[in-house]
Amino acid sequence: MSINKNNLTTSWGAPVGDNQNSMTAGSRGPTLIQDVHLLEKLAHFNRERVPERVVHAKGAGAHGFFEVTNDVTKYTKAKFLSEVGKRTPVFVRFSTVAGESGSADTVRDPRGFAVKFYTEEGNYDLVGNNTPVFFIRDAIKFPDFIHSQKRHPQTHLKNPTAVWDFWSLSPESLHQVTILMSDRGIPATYRHMHGFGSHTFKWVNAKGEGVWIKYHFKTEQGIKNLTEEVARRIAGENPDYHTEDLFNAIKNGDFPSWKLYVQIMPLEDANTYRFDPFDVTKVWSQKDYPLIEVGRMVLNRNPENYFAEVEQATFSPGTLVPGIDVSPDKMLQGRLFAYHDAHRYRVGVNHQALPINRPRNQVNNYQRDGQMRFDDNGGSSVYYEPNSFGGPTESPEHKPSAYPVSGMADSVAYDKDDHYTQAGDLYRLLSEEERTRLIQNIVNSMKPVEKDEIKLRQIQHFYKADPEYGRRVAEGLGLPVPE
Numbered sequence: 169m170s171i172n173k174n175n176l177t178t179s180w181g182a183p184v185g186d187n188q189n190s191m192t193a194g195s196r197g198p199t200l201i202q203d204v205h206l207l208e209k210l211a212h213f214n215r216e217r218v219p220e221r222v223v224h225a226k227g228a229g230a231h232g233f234f235e236v237t238n239d240v241t242k243y244t245k246a247k248f249l250s251e252v253g254k255r256t257p258v259f260v261r262f263s264t265v266a267g268e269s270g271s272a273d274t275v276r277d278p279r280g281f282a283v284k285f286y287t288e289e290g291n292y293d294l295v296g297n298n299t300p301v302f303f304i305r306d307a308i309k310f311p312d313f314i315h316s317q318k319r320h321p322q323t324h325l326k327n328p329t330a331v332w333d334f335w336s337l338s339p340e341s342l343h344q345v346t347i348l349m350s351d352r353g354i355p356a357t358y359r360h361m362h363g364f365g366s367h368t369f370k371w372v373n374a375k376g377e378g379v380w381i382k383y384h385f386k387t388e389q390g391i392k393n394l395t396e397e398v399a400r401r402i403a404g405e406n407p408d409y410h411t412e413d414l415f416n417a418i419k420n421g422d423f424p425s426w427k428l429y430v431q432i433m434p435l436e437d438a439n440t441y442r443f444d445p446f447d448v449t450k451v452w453s454q455k456d457y458p459l460i461e462v463g464r465m466v467l468n469r470n471p472e473n474y475f476a477e478v479e480q481a482t483f484s485p486g487t488l489v490p491g492i493d494v495s496p497d498k499m500l501q502g503r504l505f506a507y508h509d510a511h512r513y514r515v516g517v518n519h520q521a522l523p524i525n526r527p528r529n530q531v532n533n534y535q536r537d538g539q540m541r542f543d544d545n546g547g548s549s550v551y552y553e554p555n556s557f558g559g560p561t562e563s564p565e566h567k568p569s570a571y572p573v574s575g576m577a578d579s580v581a582y583d584k585d586d587h588y589t590q591a592g593d594l595y596r597l598l599s600e601e602e603r604t605r606l607i608q609n610i611v612n613s614m615k616p617v618e619k620d621e622i623k624l625r626q627i628q629h630f631y632k633a634d635p636e637y638g639r640r641v642a643e644g645l646g647l648p649v650p651e
């Protein structure tokens with residue numbers, strides 16, 4: 169029999185005789201263990217779920233392209249940025265942070281904004297959020313921070329007391345908390361929000377000269393947000409509202425797009441700038457370092473299969489190409505370990521060989537074997553280096569750029585601790601209506617907190633950012649503004 173696409177087969181390709189009835193002794197059974205088709209179906213079904221992402225579990229993805237619109241070659245030698253008009257395929261995944269993979273899209277939460285550029289020099293991953301800063305600035309705090317955002321170990325319920333206890337004891341979070349509690353905390357869709365690399369990275373040009381940079385993706389759909397009330401209603405009516413919106417927009421040819429800009433900081437400014445440029449809870453003033461256009465990203469193709477493309481997509485800030493290096497930002501440094509470690513656990517050690525993650529260019533290295541090694545595993549080619557058999561060798565000209573380091577090997581805090589100026593500046597930038605909604609959102613969120621001590625501690629932080637900010641939250645909670 170020649171098998172064709174109309175023939176139902178087992179996973180080993182043999183035709184299936186009966187997919188309606190288990191094999192049994194007579195019509196009433198018992199079921200026969202020799203029904204290997206039944207056994208395989210049930211066993212595979214038990215193993216269909218891979219572990220969800222420990223954060224950013226709920227998400228949606230799409231394919232598209234990035235096109236260079238400005239000459240930035242004086243700053244970076246990255247080939248995909250080497251000439252105006254050059255196009256590079258991309259895959260993007262948007263996500264919420266704290267919710268599980270079945271949770272609602274329209275929650276108050278930062279949004280993941282992860283871009284995989286399939287460049288001719290390997291993949292480049294820009295794994296950011298829809299916010300230019302983050303709650304914390306040292307990777308060592310991340311597991312605790314996420315614990316405080318997730319479910320209580322006894323009740324399995326979200327726990328505002330933990331959320332505000334952690335934030336009130338981590339004043340560096342104030343800037344991002346203000347953004348989260350503002351209108352931008354609930355984007356109307358994934359299409360109507362900006363994206364940011366958040367961290368400082370380094371661009372290096374063909375002469376080996378470097379600059380510090382920060383990435384900004386500006387939505388061309390305009391910023392649109394949901395109020396708390398509307399978001400709550402939608403969360404109940406259609407928990408997959410953002411997922412559905414993105415899919416339908418692309419299906420209907422309404423392709424979302426973003427303009428990419430960078431801020432450029434000369435290397436030497438890092439030592440004198442009034443904020444630590446490697447502190448991801450802080451932004452760089454655009455007056456000091458204006459936005460420079462780089463290109464445009466358009467998403468124009470939906471995934472064919474959600475699991476294969478969105479669930480199995482693996483991003484890492486450590487997936488870098490020549491011309492783009494990391495900075496000493498302690499959060500970024502921690503992420504360089506965490507992402508591929510998470511992927512090895514969640515998807516498998518050969519996750520980068522999966523179609524959605526595989527680079528477009530040839531992969532030549534001496535990594536062999538490991539589970540699910542479904543490519544040729546290097547065939548009979550030489551499998552160690554150095555060797556006398558013409559195997560692939562390193563390209564010294566593409567070593568990451570060297571930079572001076574100093575100081576004692578020690579557990580050291582940042583030496584700049586102004587967590588109030590930028591949060592206060594943001595508060596003072598808001599209109600009266602935006603401030604009123606911000607205060608109401610904070611009061612609604614803090615009301616269930618069990619201990620006044622936590623509320624009073626947090627009010628002090630709001631007050632230090634701006635006295636009106638602190639006073640209005642205190643009034644909303646019926647508490648005094650602490651001395």
Ligand code: HDE
Pocket residue numbers: 221222223224227261262263279280281282295296297302306307310365366367448481482483498499500502503506507508510511
């Ligand atoms: Fe993540 N983060 N993160 N994160 N993150 C993950 O990777 C982590 C941070 C971000 O659509 C995980 O596959 C650490 C900042 C996005 O697949 C994990 C720290 C920013 C996504 C992980 C941070 C992000 C993730 C979860 C503190 C914005 C989804 C499972 C040092 C600049 C990517 C996984 C996608 C996913 C670790 C903080 C963005 C565990 C340790 C800051 C968009 O590897």
